[in-house]
Amino acid sequence: MRIGELSRRTGVPVPTIKYYLREGLLPAGELTSPNQASYGDAHERRLRLVRALLEVGGLSVAAIGEVLAAVDDGDGPVHDLLGAAATRLVPEYGGGGGGGGASGSGGGGAADAETVLARERVARLIEERGWRIASGNKAAEALVAALASVRRVGHAGFVELLDDYAEAAERVGRIDLDYVTRRVAREDLVESVVVGTVLGDAVFAALRRMAQVDASARTFGEEASDV
C-alpha cells in the first residue's frame, strides 16, 4: 500500500509516519519508483505498536526506538533477549537524593540512610525468594529508589507489605512468561514482552484501582455508585 493508505488504516497522519521513518521507529518501505515507496502489513502492525507504546505506555520516542531495537535484534540466547527488552522498559526515576540542588547536612545524610536500608531490604528479598537476578539489575535499582522514597515520606510501614507484593508479582510474572512462551516466532516473542510489559502495566494498574474501590466498598459497607 502507499503511505496515504497506511495513514487511513491507522489514523496516523502522513507527516507523523514520515517522522517515525526518519527516526527509525518504522522500517523503510519498498521503493516502487525513485520517489514512491510501498508498505505492507508488517508496517501497519509496527505503526500500531508504536502508537500503543506512546499513548498507553507513555514511552518517549527515544525509549520506543531502544525497545524496538531489542525486538529487531534477533541474535543471542532467548533469555538475554527477554532480559534486554524487560530492562529497557524499567521506568526512569528522578529520585535518589531528597530532590533539588541544595545539599545540607541533614537532608543528604537522611537520604543516604534510607537508600542503604532499602538496598539491604531488596537484597534480602531477592535471597529469600531465590530470584535469579543480578545485583545491579535495573528493576532492582528502581525498587530500591521507590522503597527509599516510601521511607522518606514517613510510610516505612508500607515496606512491610513487600513480601505480599512480591508474592503477587511472582504470580503476574509467571502469567506474563506463560503468555510470552506460547509465541513461536522469535520476533513475536520479544514483541510479546513489550506488549505484555508496557500495556500489561496499564492493564494491571487499572485493575488494581478497581479492586481497591471494591475492597473499600466491602470494608466500609457503602454504595460505590459515585466512584
Add this chain to the structure above:
Amino acid sequence: MRIGELSRRTGVPVPTIKYYLREGLLPAGELTSPNQASYGDAHERRLRLVRALLEVGGLSVAAIGEVLAAVDDGDGPVHDLLGAAATRLVPEYGGGGGGGGASGSGGGGAADAETVLARERVARLIEERGWRIASGNKAAEALVAALASVRRVGHAGFVELLDDYAEAAERVGRIDLDYVTRRVAREDLVESVVVGTVLGDAVFAALRRMAQVDASARTFGEEASDV
C-alpha cells in the same frame, strides 16, 4: 523552623519551596513577623510527599494539587474519600481512537470495534467478579482503553490473561486496603492511599520486572548474570 532549615532538611531549594507554597501544594507557614514565617514537621512531611509524587510517581504539579486537595478534604464518608483519591490517581491515556488527526474509514471503524469489544469484556469481568464498581468508573475506562490498544496491536490473545491478572490485582487491592485501614487518623488514611497507590505502582512494576527475569531464567535455564 525557618524556610532555609526546611530546605536543608529536605534538600529542596528555597525557590522551589516558595513555588510549591504559591501553587498551594504546601500550606502557608505561621507568620512570626510581617515577612517571616515558621514551618513545622507537618510541612516537612508534606514537602517530602510532594517530592515523592513528582519523582517516583511521575505526577504533574497540577495532578499533585488535586490529589492533595482530596487528602485535605476531610468531609464525606471514608469510602467516598478513598474513591476520590484513587480515581484522581488513574493515569491519563491519550488513546481512544487510532491516534493522530487523520480519520479515514478503515482506521476509525476498526478502532471503534476494538473499543466496543473491550468495553463488553470489562463489563463482564466486573459482573463475574462481583466488583462493586460504577460503570463509568475512571479506572474501568482506562482498562477499556488499554485493552482496546492491546487488540489493535494484534495481541488479542493477551486479553485472555485478564482473569489471571484480575485475580492478582484483587490480592494486591486487599493488601493495599489492609495497609490503609491500619491507619487511625483520617488524614493519614487518605495519605496512605496516595502513597500506597502511586509509590505502590512503582514498587509493584519493579517487582514484576524482577519476577519476569527470574521466570525467564528458570524457563530458559540460563545464567542471569548479565541482566
